[in-house]
């Protein structure tokens with residue numbers, strides 16, 4: 122019986138489990154450990170450079186010292202900020218030079234990433250939360266879609282995993298389920314729906330390899346699904362976080378001034394950028410130093426299935442057993 126599918130074959134991995142990019146939780150040791158165990162770790166470039174202080178190429182080399190297996194890179198496409206776009210283009214070139222061949226794009230138009238990656242024979246999947254975005258990026262030649270559902274950590278989607286699959290399956294692209302997965306049972310149910318694999322974020326924060334602060338990991342172990350709320354206050358768009366006394370105190374929505382600017386396309390990008398700068402600084406602090414009263418712990422509803430801090434490789438191998446049994 123085959124223990125491969127189109128996704129594992131294309132990317133060159135054994136188990137269709139991705140450790141999603143996480144700002145600020147993607148450190149080289151976590152990425153390498155997931156890849157070395159047969160899954161696929163993804164580099165979050167801002168995390169690598171600004172949180173873990175690597176020169177971008179050196180950070181990739183560090184991962185390559187720890188594993189010779191494939192890993193990928195996340196590219197958040199933001200066109201309206203030139204300096205950011207130029208830096209991202211430079212990093213994609215470096216990643217290609219260092220042998221990275223799998224890219225996950227998010228937000229804007231991924232055409233320039235696809236142009237560069239296709240020339241080197243690589244693969245590009247794009248994050249989508251609904252059909253209208255999927256139809257838009259289909260025209261750019263993406264190879265697959267990462268379907269972000271309403272249980273995801275980070276910026277959650279609106280639809281359930283089932284609805285999203287039903288809305289996208291006729292597009293004929295490989296679909297990966299992102300959101301709400303933390304146990305082999307969740308994984309098996311996503312595979313049964315028709316997804317070719319899963320992307321997990323929250324589950325991999327509560328691992329020995331993730332360098333997030335112990336307080337953050339323990340908050341994930343303690344949290345129940347009902348403790349997860351969506352706040353606009355970190356990045357200006359709904360972000361999935363654990364409810365804390367600070368979250369209760371400041372509320373979940375942005376104030377009238379930011380709301381006014383969000384109504385205009387140009388200013389919206391700038392407001393989002395400023396929000397991001399603010400959140401980058403505050404999340405970096407939370408991640409590395411623990412909880413202070415103003416902090417946010419990003420996590421998705423998959424907290425419900427997480428009861429211990431584990432080795433990232435053990436998690437991947439457990440999912441691997443499920444994958445083989447499901448074939």
Ligand SMILES: Cc1cc2nc3c(=O)[nH]c(=O)nc-3n(C[C@H](O)[C@H](O)[C@H](O)COP(=O)(O)O)c2cc1C
Nearest residue numbers: 141142143144273274275300301321322323419421
């Ligand atoms: C702390 C955190 C940070 C994240 N940062 C990013 C990011 O920088 N880029 C991105 O494309 N997705 C990001 N995500 C989304 C994850 O890659 C993944 O899709 C999501 O966590 C899946 O949901 P789960 O947390 O329920 O497993 C983040 C998620 C979390 C929990």
